[in-house]
Amino acid sequence: MLVFQAPRRTASPARAVGLPALFCALAIAATSAHAAGKAHAHGDARLDVAIEPQRLSLQFSSPLDNLVGFERAPRNDKERQQVDAAVARLNAADTMFRIDAAAQCKLAKVELASAALKLGPVDPAQAKSDHADIDASYEFSCTDATKARHIDIGLFEFKRLHRLDVQVAASTGQFKRALKPSATRLSLAR
Numbered sequence: 001m002l003v004f005q006a007p008r009r010t011a012s013p014a015r016a017v018g019l020p021a022l023f024c025a026l027a028i029a030a031t032s033a034h035a036a037g038k039a040h041a042h043g044d045a046r047l048d049v050a051i052e053p054q055r056l057s058l059q060f061s062s063p064l065d066n067l068v069g070f071e072r073a074p075r076n077d078k079e080r081q082q083v084d085a086a087v088a089r090l091n092a093a094d095t096m097f098r099i100d101a102a103a104q105c106k107l108a109k110v111e112l113a114s115a116a117l118k119l120g121p122v123d124p125a126q127a128k129s130d131h132a133d134i135d136a137s138y139e140f141s142c143t144d145a146t147k148a149r150h151i152d153i154g155l156f157e158f159k160r161l162h163r164l165d166v167q168v169a170a171s172t173g174q175f176k177r178a179l180k181p182s183a184t185r186l187s188l189a190r
């Protein structure tokens, strides 16, 4: 299989569409996500947010069904278009995650992994399952990420997603939030 790795970049949503170089993934990201033993429930997904002074990282893990309505390789042009659109949307992270301007963050890296879509490294455990996930990890470089009071999350554009369980880790501690289509702003105030 092929693994593409993108160079560090400041992303432009327009350029993100259809560039093979962006279909990138690191083994580490995929392995750690699966090692966490997360549940697979259609309609639900998980977002981990880590806030450091000059870096804000997000790790999104979702059943593939939430994004495209099936959990296997696409079988026809319509399904391939659905996958391409979902991948392009996940790659356009600076509009998917709108971080409070006070933190002055810029997108630095996007990595996607899904065995069913042959994105990133193949996880043998997942390849055998009837269900399939997609993992996306993001890194933003920030002037001061601790100044971010909120992040507006665009993931509910995926209409099959109904609940996002968020875990935030910051120097001040950890906390959890649950977002839904009617409440898409992640408050970082404790």
Ligand SMILES: [Zn+2]
Residues within 6 Å of the ligand: 040, 042, 063, 064, 065, 071, 130, 131, 132
């Ligand atoms: Zn499933």
